[in-house]
Amino acid sequence: MSDLETQLQALQAEATAAIAAVTDLDALEQERIAVLGKKGKLSQILRGMGKLSAEERPRIGALANEIKEDIQARLEQTKIKLETAAIAAQLAQETLDVTMPGVSRPIGRVHPLNSIIDRVIEIFTGLGYSVAEGYEMESDYYNFEALNTPPDHPARDMQDTFYLPDGNLLRTHTSSVQIRHMENHEPPLRIIAPGRVYRRDTVDATHSAVFHQIEILAIDKNLTFTDLKGTLKEFVRQMFGEELPMLFRASYFPFTEPSAEVDVQWEGRWLEVLGCGMVDPNVLKAVGYDPEEYTGFAAGLGVERFAMVLHHIDDIRRLYASDLRFLSQF
Ligand code: DAH
Numbered sequence: 001m002s003d004l005e006t007q008l009q010a011l012q013a014e015a016t017a018a019i020a021a022v023t024d025l026d027a028l029e030q031e032r033i034a035v036l037g038k039k040g041k042l043s044q045i046l047r048g049m050g051k052l053s054a055e056e057r058p059r060i061g062a063l064a065n066e067i068k069e070d071i072q073a074r075l076e077q078t079k080i081k082l083e084t085a086a087i088a089a090q091l092a093q094e095t096l097d098v099t100m101p102g103v104s105r106p107i108g109r110v111h112p113l114n115s116i117i118d119r120v121i122e123i124f125t126g127l128g129y130s131v132a133e134g135y136e137m138e139s140d141y142y143n144f145e146a147l148n149t150p151p152d153h154p155a156r157d158m159q160d161t162f163y164l165p166d167g168n169l170l171r172t173h174t175s176s177v178q179i180r181h182m183e184n185h186e187p188p189l190r191i192i193a194p195g196r197v198y199r200r201d202t203v204d205a206t207h208s209a210v211f212h213q214i215e216i217l218a219i220d221k222n223l224t225f226t227d228l229k230g231t232l233k234e235f236v237r238q239m240f241g242e243e244l245p246m247l248f249r250a251s252y253f254p255f256t257e258p259s260a261e262v263d264v265q266w267e268g269r270w271l272e273v274l275g276c277g278m279v280d281p282n283v284l285k286a287v288g289y290d291p292e293e294y295t296g297f298a299a300g301l302g303v304e305r306f307a308m309v310l311h312h313i314d315d316i317r318r319l320y321a322s323d324l325r326f327l328s329q330f
Helices: 003-021 025-036 041-051 056-094 112-126 154-158 176-184 225-240 281-286 303-311 316-320
Strands: 189-198 210-220 246-253 256-266 269-279 295-302
Touching (some): 003 041, 025 056, 112 210, 112 303, 176 189, 176 210, 210 303, 246 269, 256 295, 269 281, 269 303, 295 303
Antiparallel strands (some): 256 269, 269 295
């Protein structure tokens, strides 16, 4: 056996063992370069070919080719094996368990007070009203005086007011928005004004120092008490989802004449739901409207009251406690 033949067979044995021992693709490529690369072991051995005799050369050449092909085949097989294993490993790591229960994200809900306000706005915008806003801090003028409630008026006893050190106050009702809006707009107008109001009430199951009202105001030529009744009847029908018996009880508010409180018969009980009346001529005069030309009606309702009645809530304080166990029911 020639020397080259021995070297080639040794290379084949060595490469076969090395390839079998390889465990990753990088190492396999290194092995390929070391054995079959341009400066690899096989080329080095074949450099000795020049010294061979003419009859030996083809035989050794054929053997070298055979060995080269054998090593190439092993490299290729091992490569496929390692690639398949790598893909399998990756798949195993990325497997999705489609039977796993989903992660449920809690869905936010509209607070019952806001949903009442939204509903009332929806009903009145459907009747052609637009939403108006005023200020929570008000002057005595907008909260009382322009609403026909002068400083010595007994009606001021009805509302215990938070006065601020500068002489302003926290509005006791949304009726102040009536004045603000009429001062800046010409009749005819129809507005609805939801907002926060403040009273110096001791907090208990039915009282809160801060609560919400919705004010309704319509001014036009020839508006009568019939228009007020028809409007409120339609409002109650939509709000409660059915036509309910309604009672207009004569009442008193400084800013309306005549005035009424409205009761609605619902689930076998009479519920007082709002105050209303025809806008007092003095209020129209305060904003520069001619009471001979224009008339109007107004109404005010308590949002908490509606929320408590419609959702059977027993304590007003639940509406402010931000307790998700309570709020998630709505
Ligand atoms: N402002 C009244 C209150 O806080 C509610 C009210 C009554 C508003 C009659 C009105 C109305 O616009 O006409 O109790």
